[in-house]
Amino acid sequence: MNTLQTAPAPAPSGNRQLRWWASAAGIVAVGTGVVVGEVAAGLLSPSVSPITAVGGAVIDVVPPGVKDWAISLFGTADKVALLGGMALAIAGLAALSGVLELRRRFAGAAVIAVFGVVGVVAVLGRAEATAIAIPIPLLVAALGIALLRSLIRRLREWQAGSSGADPTGAPARRRFLRMLGGTAAVAALGAVLAATVRGGAAVVSELRSRLVLPAPDSPAPAVPAGAELGLDGIGPLVTPNKDFYRIDTALRVPVVDPEGWRLKVTGLVEREIELDFAALLAKPLIERHVTIACVSNEVGGDLIGNARWLGWPVRDLLALAGPKAGADMVLSRSTDGWTAGTPLGVLTDSRDALLAVGMNGEPLPLEHGFPARLIVPGLYGYVSATKWVTELKVTRFADDVAYWTPRGWSARGPIKTSSRIDVPRGGRPVAAGDVAFGGVAWAQHTGIGKVELRVNRGDWQQAQLAPGISKDTWYQWKLALPLTPGQYEVQVRATDLDGVPQVEDRTPVAPSGATGFHTVTVDVKS
Numbered sequence: 241m242n243t244l245q246t247a248p249a250p251a252p253s254g255n256r257q258l259r260w261w262a263s264a265a266g267i268v269a270v271g272t273g274v275v276v277g278e279v280a281a282g283l284l285s286p287s288v289s290p291i292t293a294v295g296g297a298v299i300d301v302v303p304p305g306v307k308d309w310a311i312s313l314f315g316t317a318d319k320v321a322l323l324g325g326m327a328l329a330i331a332g333l334a335a336l337s338g339v340l341e342l343r344r345r346f347a348g349a350a351v352i353a354v355f356g357v358v359g360v361v362a363v364l365g366r367a368e369a370t371a372i373a374i375p376i377p378l379l380v381a382a383l384g385i386a387l388l389r390s391l392i393r394r395l396r397e398w399q400a401g402s403s404g405a406d407p408t409g410a411p412a413r414r415r416f417l418r419m420l421g422g423t424a425a426v427a428a429l430g431a432v433l434a435a436t437v438r439g440g441a442a443v444v445s446e447l448r449s450r451l452v453l454p455a456p457d458s459p460a461p462a463v464p465a466g467a468e469l470g471l472d473g474i475g476p477l478v479t480p481n482k483d484f485y486r487i488d489t490a491l492r493v494p495v496v497d498p499e500g501w502r503l504k505v506t507g508l509v510e511r512e513i514e515l516d517f518a519a520l521l522a523k524p525l526i527e528r529h530v531t532i533a534c535v536s537n538e539v540g541g542d543l544i545g546n547a548r549w550l551g552w553p554v555r556d557l558l559a560l561a562g563p564k565a566g567a568d569m570v571l572s573r574s575t576d577g578w579t580a581g582t583p584l585g586v587l588t589d590s591r592d593a594l595l596a597v598g599m600n601g602e603p604l605p606l607e608h609g610f611p612a613r614l615i616v617p618g619l620y621g622y623v624s625a626t627k628w629v630t631e632l633k634v635t636r637f638a639d640d641v642a643y644w645t646p647r648g649w650s651a652r653g654p655i656k657t658s659s660r661i662d663v664p665r666g667g668r669p670v671a672a673g674d675v676a677f678g679g680v681a682w683a684q685h686t687g688i689g690k691v692e693l694r695v696n697r698g699d700w701q702q703a704q705l706a707p708g709i710s711k712d713t714w715y716q717w718k719l720a721l722p723l724t725p726g727q728y729e730v731q732v733r734a735t736d737l738d739g740v741p742q743v744e745d746r747t748p749v750a751p752s753g754a755t756g757f758h759t760v761t762v763d764v765k766s
């Protein structure tokens with residue numbers, strides 16, 4: 241036996257160092273459990289893991305105000321922020337469980353057990369949860385507890401300065417550190433594995449990239465000359481897919497294999513219909529530009545985008561099913577259980593409401609609903625634009641409620657006429673003289689009639705309005721204002737083609753969309 245190895249190990253000096261090691265033990269134990277749980281979920285229940293279930297539950301219980309705040313703070317990185325926040329919270333509780341377990345046997349284990357129960361409750365609350373997903377959080381907790389208990393036992397032995405009953409006679413310190421390091425390594429490996437198990441997404445991405453969409457029977461009307469003003473600083477008239485805003489409650493983008501995808505039309509219909517992806521692509525498809533917007537878009541905000549969508553008119557699909565008298569709503573449902581309630585009339589009138597498969601000449605990106613979603617001109621996304629859609633239930637507003645309705649949002653959500661100043665960009669001073677103002681205005685399905693600007697609440701001055709691609713899209717506008725040095729407040733107001741101006745009174749985004757004039761302060765330098 242080597243004397244060096246059996247030399248008594250110095251006990252971790254002082255309570256602080258001991259607590260530090262106990263915290264590390266807690267984090268490594270719980271982290272390993274969580275990672276193993278994610279791997280298990282990835283294999284057994286791809287759409288629900290303990291982490292996505294808890295995160296989804298957090299999203300579901302936060303009041304609309306907090307959701308708006310999170311979106312305004314983190315923008316489309318709100319999910320990364322949520323996952324990061326969860327990781328910090330879990331690490332904090334895990335460290336605490338280590339310290340508690342060191343102080344008192346089973347005290348830390350109890351904290352982890354609570355984790356497990358919270359996880360099970362969260363999984364039970366997910367619409368997409370399969371039975372196999374339910375016990376996974378308990379597995380996570382059991383593994384975390386087992387690891388924590390043996391790590392803490394070794395830490396105690398080190399503290400006591402004993403070499404215990406270890407037949408190798410390795411010092412207690414080394415046995416603790418070896419187990420801590422070994423477990424952390426397993427967790428790291430598991431994290432890599434969890435990422436690969438997510439390869440399902442990679443497979444569907446590959447299928448998507450090889451998919452060739454049919455040419456539309458009815459192509460999109462040409463973009464009129466001059467619709468794009470080309471003013472520096474106004475976003476492009478058609479938003480590229482990669483820049484298109486993304487809003488949904490899905491922590492992990494649903495991965496839907498088009499081969500297995502089915503859309504059912506159910507409820508108050510003469511004939512239930514089931515459609516697979518090949519059958520959908522074989523329908524006479526049309527292509528249209530439609531500007532969609534989020535109800536959470538603040539005045540002047542960027543949760544709005546314009547794309548060329550390829551799809552089958554929902555009107556034709558519903559005509560095949562034959563809605564029964566008395567029906568007034570279509571509850572659309574996605575693979576992850578999210579729902580939107582759309583007035584039946586809007587889906588059966590002459591507008592181009594689409595069961596869309598293409599976006600700007602490509603299959604829908606996974607984030608934007610691959611393989612199929614709804615696009616309805618004139619309605620906010622939360623009451624119409626269901627991504628990863630798998631069911632249309634013809635029903636009545638009196639009988640069914642959609643996802644956001646009980647959470648403080650209006651059951652009906654027509655888009656409010658609005659306008660935005662994109663240039664000059666806020667905060668940057670501009671040179672005196674003719675100052676170029678420009679932006680966009682929208683009144684989906686009615687169309688924009690005029691856009692005006694006013695300076696320091698003076699008279700409204702009419703801007704040059706570019707032709708819209710259609711009444712369902714936004715319009716660009718511009719106006720040069722002669723300004724001398726000083727500070728100005730500039731406001732924009734759009735009026736729709738029925739002559740109705742946008743609402744001046746400021747109202748918040750909840751419950752049915754913001755109103756008010758976009759107002760910017762412009763610093764003019766000599």
Ligand SMILES: Nc1nc2c(c(=O)[nH]1)N[C@H]1C(S)=C(S)[C@@H](COP(=O)(O)O)O[C@H]1N2
Pocket residue numbers: 484485486487488489490533534535574575576578607608609620621622624625626627628
């Ligand atoms: N399945 C599903 N579809 C959804 C949502 C969702 O949370 N889940 N959010 C809706 C909302 S609120 C909006 S504004 C639009 C946004 O569509 P986009 O992400 O393609 O821009 O999708 C709608 N469709």
Ligand SMILES: [Mo]
Pocket residue numbers: 487533534535536620621622
């Ligand atoms: Mo939205």
